[in-house]
Amino acid sequence: MFWKVAISLALLASPIAAQDKAFSLQAPDTLVQTGFLKHLLPRFSLKTGVRITVTEGAGDAALGAEGMPVFAQGETVWHFTSPGGEDMDAFQDWLLSEVGKRTIEAFAPDGTPLFSADVGRVQAVETTQITGNVVRGEAVSLSQCGRCHVVNETNRMNAIGSTPSFALMRTFPDWQERFETFFMLRPHPAFTQVTGITEPFPENLPSPIAPIEVSWEDIEAIGAYVGSITPADLGKPIQLQ
Known part of the structure; x- marks a missing residue:
């Protein structure tokens, strides 16, 4: 009887889990230790409802040396790679948007910005829509x-x-x-x-x-x-x- 109840609960929970907006993001420890991702990711999640879990191992998407350049740390340019998908595409678009760029450059724990949104490319500027009652x-x-x-x-x-x-x-x-x-x-x-x-x-x-x-x-x-x-x-x- 117990296993039947467990299976029933799992089946009931499946549609809810499928609706979760989330993905895992692989990021090297050198980037995580700056505290930058704790500044960046919650602001994206608050705007979109997409939850991002940072992992040092393999993830759904990654920040590294390959892919779309999204921000710079001194002379190091960080790139974003993903297999595509609504949530991951939304994150990439947000990083390249005007709001995302301001958020990147607002990280200044000692008063001096540590990251730059200027990665030497011309990006289409996304107009932020104001929603709400x-x-x-x-x-x-x-x-x-x-x-x-x-x-x-x-x-x-x-x-x-x-x-x-x-x-x-x-x-x-x-x-x-x-x-x-x-x-x-x-x-x-x-x-x-x-x-x-x-x-x-x-x-x-x-x-x-x-x-x-x-x-x-x-x-x-x-x-x-x-x-x-x-x-x-x-x-x-x-x-x-």
Whole structure:
């Protein structure tokens, strides 16, 4: 009877497993030890829902000396190879996109970028599409972000004056990436939980304040809302005589 139950459970679980968006990525230890992949891969996964597991042995795809050049580390150019497939193709396209390039060059643990997206080739620039529910984004922004940031006129008198408003942050060239990864940027990790993405707070180190709890759909909605607002008018630059 037990083996029949086990087989039944396995059959029921199979369709779910088949729907998983994931692949393994072979990477040499010299690259892993830089910490770069811990910076790069979660940002791709958060955007696409594709989970990448790094392995030193054989993987579904690989970073190495052959294939499509995707980023450089000093004079070393790292290449990406894969047999193809929706998830692996999406990762390659993301690495070559404008957002991917900015993410690559944002890795600067000591203040100096260690990797470059300039690998000596002309790549087609991918335009990032903003998705998400604008109405939901406004509601989530007010309820979860409004205790610190001025979201709009609704909470102008209830926010903290020392934090930038949404309209001001909308003027930043990388505003979209900032809003998509805000929970990784200080001080947010100390009090932000993203369903199914961030690890729970350690029991001995609980959040110092009431935590913000959002889903990835909430984050997409916030981005859609911010994309719909008018950037703050900062006036003309000061002209030095």
